[in-house]
Amino acid sequence: MAEQKLKVAIIGAGNIAQNAHLPTYKDIPDVEIVAIADWNLERAQEAAKKFGIPNAFASCEEAFALPGLDIADICVWNKSHAPVAIAAAKRGLHILCEKPMAWDMNDAYAMEAAIKESGKVFVLGVMNRYRKDVQLLKEMANAGKFGDIYYGKAIYLRRRGTPLGWFTDTQKSGGGPVIDIGVHCIDRTWYLMGCPRPVRVSASTSYRIGDYQTKGVSRWVALDSDVTAFDTEDSASGVIHFENGASMLFEVSWAINLPNEEVSFIAGTKAGAKLGSPMEDKPVAVYGEDCGFLTDNEPYIEKSPFFGFGGDNPFKTEILELVNCIRTGKKPISPLEDALGIERILMGIYESAKAGKEITL
Numbered sequence: 001m002a003e004q005k006l007k008v009a010i011i012g013a014g015n016i017a018q019n020a021h022l023p024t025y026k027d028i029p030d031v032e033i034v035a036i037a038d039w040n041l042e043r044a045q046e047a048a049k050k051f052g053i054p055n056a057f058a059s060c061e062e063a064f065a066l067p068g069l070d071i072a073d074i075c076v077w078n079k080s081h082a083p084v085a086i087a088a089a090k091r092g093l094h095i096l097c098e099k100p101m102a103w104d105m106n107d108a109y110a111m112e113a114a115i116k117e118s119g120k121v122f123v124l125g126v127m128n129r130y131r132k133d134v135q136l137l138k139e140m141a142n143a144g145k146f147g148d149i150y151y152g153k154a155i156y157l158r159r160r161g162t163p164l165g166w167f168t169d170t171q172k173s174g175g176g177p178v179i180d181i182g183v184h185c186i187d188r189t190w191y192l193m194g195c196p197r198p199v200r201v202s203a204s205t206s207y208r209i210g211d212y213q214t215k216g217v218s219r220w221v222a223l224d225s226d227v228t229a230f231d232t233e234d235s236a237s238g239v240i241h242f243e244n245g246a247s248m249l250f251e252v253s254w255a256i257n258l259p260n261e262e263v264s265f266i267a268g269t270k271a272g273a274k275l276g277s278p279m280e281d282k283p284v285a286v287y288g289e290d291c292g293f294l295t296d297n298e299p300y301i302e303k304s305p306f307f308g309f310g311g312d313n314p315f316k317t318e319i320l321e322l323v324n325c326i327r328t329g330k331k332p333i334s335p336l337e338d339a340l341g342i343e344r345i346l347m348g349i350y351e352s353a354k355a356g357k358e359i360t361l
């Protein structure tokens with residue numbers, strides 16, 4: 001007998017829900033969106049109409065009370081991730097939560113406790129892990145092709161690309177480019193390095209550019225786009241040390257007087273690799289040695305039109321992974337323990353920058 005469709009409630013009817021999650025669910029026959037909730041009820045109702053969702057609510061609690069619900073998909077501001085996830089866990093729901101896990105460490109620990117207590121599946125929406133090119137390098141790393149990976153470099157520099165809205169208000173976001181885009185490039189580099197335990201961080205943050213008025217540049221605009229505060233960092237850089245002796249350099253910015261750059265490197269005892277930016281359509285490069293000669297290889301990845309990402313829509317792969325983990329009990333590619341690990345790194349960066357010295361995690 002065919003299994004019943006999994007029933008999902010989307011919490012947050014904003015930009016990422018409407019442009020990535022909602023259209024992607026519509027493309028997956030195994031799930032059915034039964035509700036959408038947003039503090040802005042009109043926004044939830046409009047999205048429900050546009051995507052053919054039968055219920056729209058002004059709170060996650062109303063959505064979670066629906067009988068037979070399986071999944072909470074969390075697409076709200078960073079500071080709202082924990083209260084919504086905890087409410088979902090208390091209702092015994094599986095969770096897909098947009099990145100980052102939480103706006104601070106206390107909320108992350110509270111989420112962890114509630115989710116562990118529920119025993120349900122938790123997937124962190126770090127969709128970079130679900131890119132085909134990242135999965136290719138991960139398979140090579142697992143097969144030992146790089147040897148011991150002891151060094152990583154994570155760079156995501158936007159010359160001008162500060163998102164507008166709640167993102168710039170620390171009380172809603174938890175921080176600037178470190179927590180918003182640093183989470184993508186640091187997490188995917190850390191994942192390819194095998195997620196070693198972070199032990200020390202030395203970082204600095206800069207607040208020199210702020211609310212610029214540069215013309216001719218585009219930005220991500222949150223649907224909650226009233227800029228209530230602009231107190232986040234513009235850029236950050238530093239080094240993360242791991243228990244196994246490996247280290248990672250990182251550089252991130254929303255605004256810096258340098259060219260745009262998005263790249264991850266990993267270096268191992270046998271070979272290294274470079275992961276390009278999906279936006280720049282740069283192929284993966286593997287740097288090795290053969291018969292005593294240095295080699296540069298470009299493994300083939302089929303291109304897809306979705307944001308120019310290598311291979312399939314990574315949001316679809318992420319949701320299919322959630323469904324598969326619910327159905328089979330498999331451990332997710334981006335599980336709870338890694339969500340907490342990357343949160344510890346991100347918060348360690350802010351702590352070190354604030355203290356003006358290296359800190360121990």
Ligand SMILES: NC(=O)c1ccc[n+]([C@@H]2O[C@H](COP(=O)([O-])OP(=O)(O)OC[C@H]3O[C@@H](n4cnc5c(N)ncnc54)[C@H](O)[C@@H]3O)[C@@H](O)[C@H]2O)c1
Pocket residue numbers: 011012013014015016017037038039040043058059060075076077078080083084098099100125127165166180221222223224225
């Ligand atoms: N994976 C990615 O590349 C990516 C890209 C952009 C945003 N995001 C993440 O998606 C999330 C949402 O970002 P966005 O750009 O869609 O913002 P947005 O402002 O467009 O949408 C957020 C919505 O959440 C609602 N909301 C906030 N707290 C709520 C709560 N407790 N209950 C109900 N509704 C609540 C707001 O009313 C708003 O409509 C953030 O966590 C962000 O980091 C991820």
